[in-house]
Amino acid sequence: MGIRLVIVDDAPFIREVLRHIFAKTEIEVVGEAVDGEDAIEIVNRENPHVVLMDIVMPRKSGIEAAAAIIKDFPAMKIIACSTVDQNSMVMRALEAGCCNYVTKPFTAEVVLKAVRNAAASISKEAGI
Numbered sequence: 001m002g003i004r005l006v007i008v009d010d011a012p013f014i015r016e017v018l019r020h021i022f023a024k025t026e027i028e029v030v031g032e033a034v035d036g037e038d039a040i041e042i043v044n045r046e047n048p049h050v051v052l053m054d055i056v057m058p059r060k061s062g063i064e065a066a067a068a069i070i071k072d073f074p075a076m077k078i079i080a081c082s083t084v085d086q087n088s089m090v091m092r093a094l095e096a097g098c099c100n101y102v103t104k105p106f107t108a109e110v111v112l113k114a115v116r117n118a119a120a121s122i123s124k125e126a127g128i
């Protein structure tokens with residue numbers, strides 16, 4: 001099964017790095033959002049398996065967006081992305097319903113593993 005992923009980050013460079021990481025993998029990037037409001041809209045439209053969610057963004061933070069998404073899509077897996085200096089935000093992201101987090105700057109290996117683990121946990125929870 002291909003993993004449907006939405007990337008959320010206000011920094012174009014980070015989105016580009018992520019696109020490259022997922023190119024030629026079984027992970028399909030079905031949408032890219034530039035802030036929390038945008039993320040909610042795109043997730044509603046694309047219904048992905050996994051969301052990679054930046055925390056610090058204009059308009060609506062990743063924490064607020066994650067909470068709103070989890071409320072409507074309890075089974076969706078959201079991975080929070082933060083820089084080391086935002087580590088205090090990680091606990092809030094997990095409390096908001098994120099299943100995991102990765103710290104920027106990240107390696108391709110770490111991001112791929114996090115997305116694959118998140119997708120695998122969906123099947124496990126569904127008993128497939």
Ligand SMILES: [Mg+2]
Nearest residue numbers: 010054056057
């Ligand atoms: Mg940001």
